[in-house]
Amino acid sequence: MKGIGLRPRLVVSTDGSGVVGHAGARLLADLAEATGLTAAYSTVLRPRGTRHDPGRIATDLAVMLADGGEAIADLAVLRDQREVFGPVASTPTAWRLLAAVDERILDRLRSARAAAREVAWLQAAETRTAIPAVKAGGRELSGLVLDLDATLVTCHSEKDQAAPTYKGGFGFHPLLCFLANTGEAMSGLLRPGNAGANTAADHITVLDQALAQIPDAHRHGTDILVRTDSAGSAKAFLTHLRALRDNGLHLRFSVGYAVTAPVRRAIRALPEQVWHPALDQDGTLRAGASVAELTGMVDLAGYPDGTRIIVRRERPHPGAQLSLFDQDEGLRHQVILTDTPFAGGGSAQFLEVRHRGHATVEDHIRCGKTTGFGRFPSRHFPVNAAWLELSLAAIDLLAWTRVLLLDGDLATAEPKKLRYRILHVAARITRGGRRLGLRISATWPWRHELTAAFHRLAALPRPAT
Numbered sequence: 001m002k003g004i005g006l007r008p009r010l011v012v013s014t015d016g017s018g019v020v021g022h023a024g025a026r027l028l029a030d031l032a033e034a035t036g037l038t039a040a041y042s043t044v045l046r047p048r049g050t051r052h053d054p055g056r057i058a059t060d061l062a063v064m065l066a067d068g069g070e071a072i073a074d075l076a077v078l079r080d081q082r083e084v085f086g087p088v089a090s091t092p093t094a095w096r097l098l099a100a101v102d103e104r105i106l107d108r109l110r111s112a113r114a115a116a117r118e119v120a121w122l123q124a125a126e127t128r129t130a131i132p133a134v135k136a137g138g139r140e141l142s143g144l145v146l147d148l149d150a151t152l153v154t155c156h157s158e159k160d161q162a163a164p165t166y167k168g169g170f171g172f173h174p175l176l177c178f179l180a181n182t183g184e185a186m187s188g189l190l191r192p193g194n195a196g197a198n199t200a201a202d203h204i205t206v207l208d209q210a211l212a213q214i215p216d217a218h219r220h221g222t223d224i225l226v227r228t229d230s231a232g233s234a235k236a237f238l239t240h241l242r243a244l245r246d247n248g249l250h251l252r253f254s255v256g257y258a259v260t261a262p263v264r265r266a267i268r269a270l271p272e273q274v275w276h277p278a279l280d281q282d283g284t285l286r287a288g289a290s291v292a293e294l295t296g297m298v299d300l301a302g303y304p305d306g307t308r309i310i311v312r313r314e315r316p317h318p319g320a321q322l323s324l325f326d327q328d329e330g331l332r333h334q335v336i337l338t339d340t341p342f343a344g345g346g347s348a349q350f351l352e353v354r355h356r357g358h359a360t361v362e363d364h365i366r367c368g369k370t371t372g373f374g375r376f377p378s379r380h381f382p383v384n385a386a387w388l389e390l391s392l393a394a395i396d397l398l399a400w401t402r403v404l405l406l407d408g409d410l411a412t413a414e415p416k417k418l419r420y421r422i423l424h425v426a427a428r429i430t431r432g433g434r435r436l437g438l439r440i441s442a443t444w445p446w447r448h449e450l451t452a453a454f455h456r457l458a459a460l461p462r463p464a465t
Contacts, residue, residue, distance in 0.1 A: 020081045023427035023438050024450055025067045027405070027457060028397045029085060032059045035119045035400065036463045037393065040112035044105065045097070052089040057097050058109070058390060060088050065372035065394035068419050072098075072377055083429050083436070098378070101386035109389050110187075110209065113396065117184070118215040119463045120400045126461055128404060131218075134180045136354040138283020139345075143223030143250070145180035146210055147361035148232055150197055153374065160381040163193035174373065174388065175202050177210040178364040180227075180357065184399040185368060185392035186210035190376075190385045200236035203228070207241070211249070223250045225340075227358040230256035233337055235302045242304040242339070254355040257309065257335040259323065266297035267311055267333060278312055279353040286353075289314030293348045294335070304339055310348045311335045312356075364395075367415050371395050404460065405453040410446070421446040422453070 032038045042055025064075050072094050079088035089097075101109070124130050133140040155162040155171035162171050173195045176188040187209035189202055196202075207226065211219060226232075226241060232255040245251045257263070270292050278289035294309040316332040336355045340346040368374075372391025376384040398418060402411050410418065425444060430437040440447045 018429045019426060020084050020429060020438075021426045022067060022077055022081070022424050023084060023440070024423040024425045025063055025078070026084050026438070027401065027422070027450070027453055028063045028066050029059065030454075030457055031397060031400060031405070032063065032116075034457060034460045034462060035116040035123070037062075037112065037116035037397075040115045041109070044108035044112050052087065052093055054097055057089045057094055058393075060085070061094060061098075062390045062393040062397060065391050066397045066415070067423050068370065068415070070372075070375055084438070098383045098386045099380070101389075102382060106382075106385060106389060109386070109393075110212070113389075113393055114213045114215075117213055117396065120396075120404065121215055121218070123460050124403050127456070127459070131181050131403070134357065136281060136357050137279045137350050138281075139350070141223075141225065141354065143225065144214065144218065145225045145227060145357075146177055146186060146207070147180050147358050147364070148175065148177045148203060148206060148210075148226065148228045149358075149361045149365060150175045150191075150195075150231065151365045151369075152193070153369070153376065155193075155376065157379075159376065159379050159384070161192040165193040166197070169193070172376065172384075173197075175206050176361075176365060176368070177206050178361055179210075180360060182399045182403055183364055183367075183395070184213075185364070185395035186213045188373070188388050188392050190381070190388050198231040198234050200234035200240075203232050203234065203237045204240050207237075211244075220248065221250065223252070225354075226251060226253045226255075227355060227361075228253075228255045229358065230258050233257050238304055238307070238337070238339075252338070252340050254336060254338040254340070254351065254358070256355075257337045259333055259335055262298050263294065263309075263311070263335055266294045267292075267313075269297065270294075275313070276349055278314065279349050281353060281357065286314070291348050291352045300337075303337065306339050306341060308338050308340070308348075308351075309335060310338065310352050312352050363414070368395055371398065371415055401453070405456045406449065407452075408449070410449055422450050425450060 038055050038059040041058040042053050045054035045058060060075060060078055064078060069077065073091050075088055075091060075094055078085040121131060134145045150173055152165050152167060152169060153172045153174060154169050164170055165173060171193045173191045173193050174188055175191060177186045178184065179186050187206050189206050191202065238253055241251050241253050275290040275292045278286040278291045280286045289312060291310060291312050294311055298309050300307050300309065311333055313331040313333050336352065338351050340351055368391065371394050373388050376387055378384050398415055425440060427438040427440045430439055440450060
């Protein structure tokens with residue numbers, strides 16, 4: 001019989017030259033330069049007896065995380081390709097940089113990232129179609145959408161402030177905020193594993209830090225929707241949101257709410273004719289689901305004026321977790337609170353499907369865990385807090401790459417797809433005419449997308465120095 005699909009035999013040696021891997025990651029390093037992120041880091045981080053610019057060290061760590069690295073030692077991938085990435089700090093030097101980050105320096109790193117974001121958004125406005133809109137129910141939402149959610153990160157060794165979690169594990173319980181429009185990581189707070197899910201003070205901190213990341217031109221005068229699950233329904237948090245709105249920010253909220261005994265009584269008291277078909281994200285009717293408004297039927301004393309309460313019921317999908325009430329009714333019920341008024345298109349159907357889009361934050365968290373905060377490198381809490389901040393910067397670099405430099409399906413691709421198609425590509429180094437070149441294989445399926453991205457990067461307007 002003739003063999004089918006046999007691979008050619010290889011002879012492996014170590015005498016190659018002029019070939020580099022992860023060549024596409026240079027795109028991220030150059031984008032950090034183009035947005036001013038590296039320069040901003042250099043400004044806030046003071047040199048500490050090393051020949052390496054601390055801003056470059058921080059950027060290289062962020063690039064390494066965006067490229068899929070999981071430990072500080074993974075900087076070796078960049079360091080061993082000096083022709084492409086230049087001088088990269090040693091692992092001990094990178095450790096010392098992280099160890100020197102206290103809360104004051106951490107605030108400066110956040111400010112540096114906010115400054116780079118402002119530049120990136122200006123570049124998007126000048127070269128592309130600016131910040132994309134979020135869609136819900138077949139419509140585009142005006143303004144920006146901030147999604148807050150917490151997640152559990154398991155630790156397999158003793159680390160400072162790691163603690164047992166409510167799911168029986170051990171580790172940390174960070175609270176994060178993502179911009180639904182682009183997938184940017186706006187803010188994150190590292191917390192012990194036993195931190196409360198619905199702690200209003202933590203939600204306020206993360207929201208305030210996220211708002212500080214939005215450029216002034218967008219933070220003031222732009223509609224901003226804040227979405228959370230039921231952990232964000234604390235009265236103190238929603239009162240803080242309303243106070244920000246009263247001070248000039250165009251904030252609205254849409255948060256989950258527990259199905260309490262008063263809510264169950266109100267649901268049972270609803271006549272069948274007040275239920276309306278629920279919508280899917282494309283605006284079509286959602287099979288087996290309906291929506292109704294409970295405003296006025298449930299006591300919402302202590303919540304901001306104008307708060308509405310909306311419920312969705314639907315046939316449970318296989319594996320859905322049902323309460324005793326749901327089992328009795330044979331339907332799954334989910335409730336939200338919002339202060340979006342009916343006037344201007346705030347129907348219960350639309351507001352419910354708009355809130356359901358909050359589920360995309362789980363995708364952002366899943367991808368974020370492959371971009372740095374899925375594991376923490378140190379026994380010391382401040383080092384891990386700094387690691388989280390650089391992980392957020394890595395997520396931003398990937399988001400800015402999609403918004404500024406890529407088209408088609410790559411403009412919405414998750415990190416894994418970008419790594420396998422763009423960032424991890426091999427190339428050959430060439431020199432000529434005092435220029436350094438990267439020659440990508442003529443058979444690589446995404447060679448044109450990568451070269452187009454480098455050309456767009458070169459054409460980006462640079463911040464004034």
